[in-house]
Amino acid sequence: MFGKLLKQEFKSVGKWYLGLYGLSIVFAIILGFWVSHMSQATDSDSFIAIMLTILTFTSFGAIIAALGLSTLVLIIRRFKDNIYGRQGYLTMTLPATTHQILLSKLTAAIIWYFLSILTVGLSIFIIVLINIGWTDLLTGLKEIWVNADFQMIFKEVFVGNLTPYIISFLIGTVGNVLMLYCAIALGHLAESHRVLLSFVAFFVIYAILSTMAMLVLNRTGITEHYYWFTSAFNIVFCLITYFATHYMIKYKLNIQ
Known part of the structure; x- marks a missing residue:
């Protein structure tokens, strides 16, 4: 029963989380290419270029902040609504123990939390990778491996x-x-x-x-x-x- 409860937790909010994760990565790709373009452009000091850079960074920061905040809000809402809201009448009549219900919610919350951290790390890695390239990255990793x-x-x-x-x-x-x-x-x-x-x-x-x-x-x-x-x-x-x-x-x- 624990597995079914955990599966339901992911099914209920999975599309929202995956959409937000995907949006974060898309913005990271856009920001990475924009930073790479601006580092090579001759008009990088123009007012429009600066404003576009600020807007892109702000949008990316907003997505990352929304990722963290939405994770916290959904963790709270899933617990509150499923147990203490009207859904609680259904939840507490399921053929599951209180331990199974509580542990399924706890497990799902921890997994979403760390997936959010992983998404942030992946987004930053994408920005760095686009700007330095695979060749320089692999060369740097090789030097670290040899000299470590x-x-x-x-x-x-x-x-x-x-x-x-x-x-x-x-x-x-x-x-x-x-x-x-x-x-x-x-x-x-x-x-x-x-x-x-x-x-x-x-x-x-x-x-x-x-x-x-x-x-x-x-x-x-x-x-x-x-x-x-x-x-x-x-x-x-x-x-x-x-x-x-x-x-x-x-x-x-x-x-x-």
């Missing part, structure tokens, strides 16, 4: 801060989504002003989390293993918010 100190890289990745940072970032992302879910669930315990109370709950949870993290860091003086500490701290936070959200959905559900 792999022993130092291995030490930095697996012994240094890169791996702990990546793990901390991944767990923190899950924690952020669960914090949104928990705040929405808390806000919908009330009979009115649910959206406002959900915002208040989110900032209260965030303030408590930040305060606790700073207190622990100040008392322990952890610096060398900071990212491992944040990973462990976020795991505990994820478990608390997950089971708190699960409890409120299963036992305190208050559908509009």
